[in-house]
Amino acid sequence: MSVVTASAPATELPTTAFLARHLRENIWFYLVLIVGGVLMVAPFVWMVSTALKPAADQFTRDLIPRQVTFENFGRAWELMEFQHLVWNSFRIATLSTIGQVVTCSMGAFVFAIVRFRGRDLLFVLLLATLMVPYQMTVIPQFIIFRTFGLYGTDVPLYLPSFLGGAFGVFLLRQYFRTIPIELLEAARLDGASLFRIYWSIYLPLAKPALAALAIFAFMNSWNDLFSALIYLPSDLEKTTLPVGLALFQRLYRAQWALMMAAVIISIAPIIVAFFFAQKQFIQGFAATGIK
Amino acid sequence: MSGVGVRGAERFWVIVLLLPTLLGLALGAFGSIAATIGISLFQWDLLSPARWVGFDNYLALPENRSFLKALGNTALFSAMYVPATLSISLVVAVLLNQRIRAVGLFRLIYFIPVVTSPTAVGLVWTWIYSRDKGVLNAIVTTFGGEPVHWLGSDMALYSVVIVNVWGAIGEGMIIFLGGLQAIPRDVYEAATIDGASRFQQFLAVTVPMLLPSIFFQAVLSTIHAFQAFDYVYILTQTGNGGSSLPMLVFNIYREGFNYFRMGNASAQSVVLAVIVLGLTLVYSRLNKRWGQHG
Numbered sequence: 001m002s003v004v005t006a007s008a009p010a011t012e013l014p015t016t017a018f019l020a021r022h023l024r025e026n027i028w029f030y031l032v033l034i035v036g037g038v039l040m041v042a043p044f045v046w047m048v049s050t051a052l053k054p055a056a057d058q059f060t061r062d063l064i065p066r067q068v069t070f071e072n073f074g075r076a077w078e079l080m081e082f083q084h085l086v087w088n089s090f091r092i093a094t095l096s097t098i099g100q101v102v103t104c105s106m107g108a109f110v111f112a113i114v115r116f117r118g119r120d121l122l123f124v125l126l127l128a129t130l131m132v133p134y135q136m137t138v139i140p141q142f143i144i145f146r147t148f149g150l151y152g153t154d155v156p157l158y159l160p161s162f163l164g165g166a167f168g169v170f171l172l173r174q175y176f177r178t179i180p181i182e183l184l185e186a187a188r189l190d191g192a193s194l195f196r197i198y199w200s201i202y203l204p205l206a207k208p209a210l211a212a213l214a215i216f217a218f219m220n221s222w223n224d225l226f227s228a229l230i231y232l233p234s235d236l237e238k239t240t241l242p243v244g245l246a247l248f249q250r251l252y253r254a255q256w257a258l259m260m261a262a263v264i265i266s267i268a269p270i271i272v273a274f275f276f277a278q279k280q281f282i283q284g285f286a287a288t289g290i291k
Numbered sequence: 292m293s294g295v296g297v298r299g300a301e302r303f304w305v306i307v308l309l310l311p312t313l314l315g316l317a318l319g320a321f322g323s324i325a326a327t328i329g330i331s332l333f334q335w336d337l338l339s340p341a342r343w344v345g346f347d348n349y350l351a352l353p354e355n356r357s358f359l360k361a362l363g364n365t366a367l368f369s370a371m372y373v374p375a376t377l378s379i380s381l382v383v384a385v386l387l388n389q390r391i392r393a394v395g396l397f398r399l400i401y402f403i404p405v406v407t408s409p410t411a412v413g414l415v416w417t418w419i420y421s422r423d424k425g426v427l428n429a430i431v432t433t434f435g436g437e438p439v440h441w442l443g444s445d446m447a448l449y450s451v452v453i454v455n456v457w458g459a460i461g462e463g464m465i466i467f468l469g470g471l472q473a474i475p476r477d478v479y480e481a482a483t484i485d486g487a488s489r490f491q492q493f494l495a496v497t498v499p500m501l502l503p504s505i506f507f508q509a510v511l512s513t514i515h516a517f518q519a520f521d522y523v524y525i526l527t528q529t530g531n532g533g534s535s536l537p538m539l540v541f542n543i544y545r546e547g548f549n550y551f552r553m554g555n556a557s558a559q560s561v562v563l564a565v566i567v568l569g570l571t572l573v574y575s576r577l578n579k580r581w582g583q584h585g
Contacts, residue, residue, distance in 0.1 A: 022392075029386050036383060037400045040457070044403065046426060047415045059424045107312030114305055115294035126312070129320040131510075133518055133567055135543050135560040137319065139553055140326035143337065163315030177293075184295065194297070194304035223408040225521045230548045242410035246525060249414060256418050263411045274406045278399060281406055285465045 051260035058257040072261035079252070082265055084237045085244040089266075092157045092240060093221035099161030100217035101210055104168030109198045111169060112176035113184060123173075130166045134226070142230060152238075156231045157224070161217065168213050171287045175209035176202055208280070215277060216284035219270060241266040324564075331557035341554070348558035358559060361542035364448065368538060369516035371452045372459075376512050377505065379456065380463025385497060387464070388471040398468075402461035409458060413525030416454050417442065420526070447527050447536035454522050459515065463508050470504030471497070506578040513570050517563055520544070539563050 023030070050058060051072050053065045060066065076082070111123055145156040179202060187197045203210070225242040232239045234247060248262050274281050297305055331348055335341035352358050383401055387394050404412060419427050420441035428438040441450045474497065482492045498505075520540040527536040532549065534541050539559065547556030 026389065026391050029389055029391055033383070033386050033391075033397050036379075037397055040400050040404065040460070043412065043415045043419060043457075046419060050418065061426065061429050103311035103315075106308040106310075110305055110309045110312075113294050115296050116305065119294075122316075125321075126316055129316070131514065131567070131571060132320065132324065133514065133560070133564050135518070135540055136327055136564045137323035139330060139547055139557050139560065140323045141319070142548070143330075143553065146337065160315075160319055162311060163319050164312035165315065169312060181295070188295075194301050194308070198304075198308065219406055223410070225408075225410045225524065226544070229524075230544070242408055242521075245408075245410050245414055249417070249525070254421075254423075256421075256424075259414055260418065263414050267407045267411045270406055270408070271403070274403070275399075278395075278402075282398075282402065282465055285405065285462055286469050 047260045047263060050257050051264050053257050055255070055257050058255075072257045073265065076248075076258045076262040076265065079258070080244060080248055080262060081236055082244075082262075085239065085241045085266075088154065088238065089222055089240040092154050093218045095158035096161035096221040097214050097217045099158060099163075100165060100168050101214050103162055103164045104213060105172050105203060105206070105210065106198070107164045107169045108172035108176055109202055112173045113181070113202075114194075126166045126169060128166075138226075138230070145231065151231060152233055154232065157221070157227050157240075161221070167287075168217070171213055171216075171284070172206060172209050174287070175206050179205050208283075211277070212280045212283040212287070215273070215280045219281070222270060327557045327560055330553055331561050333554045335553040336551045337553060338551075344554065348554045349562075351555075352558065352562065357537060357542055357545075361537045361539045362562075364536055365517060365519075365539045367448055368452060368455075368519060369513060371449075372455055372516045372519075373509060373512045375452070375456045376459045376463055377508055380460045380508070381467050381501075381505070383460060384464045384467030384471055385493060387468060398464070401464055404458045405461040409521035410525055412458070413454065413522045416450075416522075417526055420450055442526055442535060444535045451519075451522055451526055451536055454526065455516075455519060458522070459512065463512070466508050466511075467501065467504055470501045474500045502581060503578065506574050510571050510574050513574070514567055517567050 045063070049063055049065060052068045052070070053060065054067055054069045054071070057066060111119065141156070141160070142151075145151055150156055183201055184197055187201060192200075223242065224240075225246070228240040228243045229246075232243065234243060236244060236247065239247075245262060245266055248259060252258055330341075332343065332345060333341040334344045334348070383397075387397055419425055422428060422438055422440050422442075425441070427441060431437070431439060439446060441447075478496055478500070479492055482496055487495060518540055519538055523534060523536060523538050523541050524544075527534040529535055532545070537545075540563070543556050543559050543563070546552045546559065
């Protein structure tokens with residue numbers, strides 16, 4: 001599986017003359033990219049700027065706050081009792097991630113190495129589910145969870161992750177197929193069971209792909225608004241960060257400095273993870289483009 | 292067909308390992324799809340027993356004003372969102388595929404909105420779009436304009452499209468970069484020797500060779516457009532729980548999970564799925580027709 005990498009930078013030593021020529025030739029490319037980049041980060045810059053202003057200054061239009069304060073973070077945390085929201089989001093995202101990594105790797109292993117009748121048809125059917133809108137499946141699932149008394153609990157938010165999924169199976173299958181089949185054959189000659197081969201050979205070798213899937217699954221669950229909205233009570237102790245923020249918007253209308261602090265609290269974990277594991281984040285998205 | 296055959300006891304492990312995926316496929320995907328279609332033929336509020344109504348839920352849709360409004364909004368939204376996302380992310384990807392510096396930094400910057408929660412970032416945009424004190428209206432009034440009601444029913448469509456496009460450029464960029472890097476360098480070198488300018492190369496080499504990626508991204512963007520919900524919910528919700536820009540999924544959410552009209556919500560979901568399926572088929576037809584000549 002190829003990771004999208006940057007095109008190799010020029011190998012010559014960048015002398016001043018070389019740099020000047022390089023800039024002259026590509027000036028328009030840089031200009032467009034920089035202007036676009038500024039537009040991309042501008043909302044985040046404005047978010048940080050507002051969050052650092054004292055409430056009295058929130059309507060000043062200064063980009064650099066006249067007076068920097070961190071009190072909004074503490075107040076937002078107290079008002080919203082963020083410990084519940086963060087814990088709920090974290091718990092659900094962690095369980096979803098475990099479910100996806102375990103069950104998708106199991107399915108992917110079989111699709112990658114075992115030959116059986118109807119395999120290719122089954123795999124095509126699985127991939128076809130990627131094209132099915134979420135709304136096409138959510139109503140019966142809602143009714144089933146409600147029938148079993150799980151409406152209002154967090155079970156409906158992570159249980160579906162324990163039933164595999166086209167994206168994860170596809171991502172891992174591509175990776176498993178790059179592992180030399182000789183390893184498998186040697187282990188089978190030694191009498192290892194398929195489960196052992198999966199567990200002790202394929203999983204350890206597939207760590208990069210597992211990490212990419214784990215990050216993808218965690219992020220999707222952490223950011224999921226719709227499921228929390230329909231299954232969880234709109235109660236700050238029981239719901240997740242996205243719904244909590246939507247409630248914040250209604251409770252503290254026009255308290256922008258506080259709200260921006262709340263937003264930063266809720267996106268900080270993902271942003272930090274993204275800066276450290278950019279490659280794994282991007283890999284998950286790049287995989288959808290591989291045919 | 293690659294892979295190894297299995298015998299005897301090994302079959303047991305094959306079934307165990309495949310079980311979650313099979314269950315997901317049978318219950319989570321195809322079972323649920325069949326059930327949604329089934330429920331769409333009933334009237335059901337989950338409190339009283341479901342009542343068979345045949346195709347009445349579908350037949351009522353053309354007279355359902357909130358559905359028609361949502362359908363119209365979704366169509367307009369897609370008509371702007373899909374081409375804008377495709378073209379902007381294509382341009383960014385092509386620029387990042389040149390021999391330039393700081394590619395990693397640019398890629399990081401363009402990708403941030405893809406990983407951050409739309410709900411959270413949507414709140415930042417409500418602040419930017421805010422009518423009274425928002426920074427956008429500050430800019431407008433500085434230049435002598437009248438403050439604009441960005442999220443009111445007149446402007447909400449455009450404002451929400453902008454936010455959604457902003458949030459999706461990074462994803463398209465990554466897909467296109469993958470496609471671009473699969474184009475051999477020597478094709479460009481040959482074109483350069485023939486005296487083609489960079490823009491001519493873009494039209495004559497890049498676009499044709501990238502057509503599969505472009506169609507794939509078109510399908511993906513269309514699915515996203517028809518499922519747009521998070522930004523719509525955060526940016527356009529009105530005091531009474533409605534929206535200044537109701538779209539299909541928002542409407543389904545209201546019908547199904549606020550009013551518990553399960554049959555009606557299912558019928559709307561089926562219509563949504565059929566439209567997405569239809570558009571996907573159109574794209575794949577176009578891909579077959581044009582992609583061959585690349």
